[in-house]
Amino acid sequence: MAGSRRIEQRFAKLRQERRAGLVTFLTCGDPDAETGFAILERLPEMGVDLIEVGMPFTDPMADGPAIQAAGLRALKAGMTLIKTLDQVRRFRKSDADTPIVLMGYYNPIYAYGVDRFIADALGAGVDGLIVVDLPPEEDAELCLPSLKAGLPFIRLATPTTDDKRLPTVLKNTSGFVYYVSITGITGAKLTQTARVADAVARIKRHTDLPVAVGFGIKTPEQAAEIARVADAAVVGTALVQIIADNLGSDGKAKPGVADLVLKQVKLLADGVRQARLSGARVA
């Protein structure tokens, strides 16, 4: 299945089910490749609708302490971009439908080589890219080549992206729009749902693409609140923190870490699914 179709079909299915989706973010290879994969491969059965896989980077300037630490743990355990793509390839052997979006920063991709990266990502079964430090002003770098190759480039829109700028941001975006609910870094405090609802409505005046909302969503209750006003809720830091809280003194994963993360994922998925029962708006 071509990349863009998987995201499209997943959001179509969500519309059919009249509910919002749950998107999870975890850093690839955190705290080590095997534990990371044990989590990744079971995310769909816990109810995750779309998976964001973080590409670790030494200098993640838009991330809070939890995701910074996750990246450094993964790098220390030997994660690389090649191995990140390997994990996606391995995941695809047992799951042909759940969309996977790679999220990270440009330098590792630039070092890998843009054309080679796009080809390898598509080959591995990646469905889209989110690259935090590539705004529309730098579309020629990766966005346009990706789109040309059929690999969706998902853009971040933020509270500072005003109506004047939104068309610029939305112009070369595809798959969905990722609305960053706060001006801040990952893991910060969630803003009021009403403000998020207004922002989602504002974006939807400019595009037909689904809008996922992230940054600051931690609990199943918060995920449910966001699920009432957006097409998907993204949870990252809260899951990454479970890993951080369950490491031994040697920094290695304690037994059962994967299960703890997955248990929380299930609660989040249930929260998102129940949101529609208590009066969901339908995209």
Place this chain on the structure above:
Amino acid sequence: MADLNTYRAGPDAAGHFGNYGGRFAAETLMPLILEVEKAYLAAKADPAFHAELSYLHKFYAGRPSPLYFAERLTNHLGGARIYFKREELNHTGSHKINNVLGQVLLAKRMGKPRIIAETGAGQHGVATATACALFNFPCVVYMGEEDIKRQAPNVFRMKLLGAEVRPVTSGSRTLKDAMNEALRDWVTNVETTYYVIGTVAGPHPYPMMVRDFQCVIGEEVRTQLKEVEGRLPDTLVACIGGGSNAMGLFHPFLDDKSVGMVAVEAAGHGIETGKHAASLTGGRPGVLHGNRTYLLQDADGQITEAHSISAGLDYPGIGPEHSWLHDHGRVTYVSATDAEALDAFQMCSKLEGIIPALEPAHALAEVKKRAPRLPKDHLMVVNLCGRGDKDVFTVAAALGVSL
């Protein structure tokens, strides 16, 4: 590469110096980055802005800084006539004040009530804290925990000036990480905050704007040397971390073909040891902190830690315009080790009665190598971009002296 008619035309409208520069920033920051550019271009065209900046340069910072003939050093090395551009005599003790006054005036014009900055050696932090005291801005300076340890006098100085110094404990706990943390603060407080970047790096328009504010160094040198020698310099020498003091000295001379330029990166323990901060000599192009430029990185594009005895040069990148000038061969980029810088530091102190900062001690190390081979009518200007008071503890430790 072929010679260009001009090396002073960059950047293009999108902030590119050839393949370098650009605006690799998070979307949250982009609207403000575009606003900074617009406000800067408006200020640049406004005579009132220049008048206010000139006034502050003259009566507050003490400009013009002298161009001093270093006679004893010249005689000692026995070759080129060596001049010091005495940027260390500026208020706050380095060239950093030139840029900070410009940017803080810009923040005032933009109506941003809060200032943040990153600092390595603390010189930029002190300059920013100073300007914020003068203009009554609240000021937060991010500084790596490692640098806080080795630059204690500057940390206290910033606090005296009313700034809050926030220790950065992530990564290598040096300048790179301080810049990450400042960017995170900016993303969080973008509505209220202006980020004063201290060097010719970051997303466009910073490399251009900081360069413009630092060009006063080279412009003064041109006038001053003409007065005493009646002609242009033959060689300009400056140290380079991010590259603002070098760019400020070089840029006004880039189109004077007879003027040679040498920038000195920090080679730390030696390029071959991997423990250095020489991005051009030991790195390759990549994207970090808003721009494409030469970076120290591994094969996977992960940024590696820089090392230098000088906290101000301890950065794994370099300003994008330097990367461009490097590729064109207009400026020669060399390096000096910690040991060579320490030697030059002592040489300058003893011969000239000037204790230089460890940063320009790297430039002096190159002068020491180069000057003896040159004829006695060769005019060499070295940018003495900072004074060494802040470094006495580091130098004492390196020389095995307990204070």
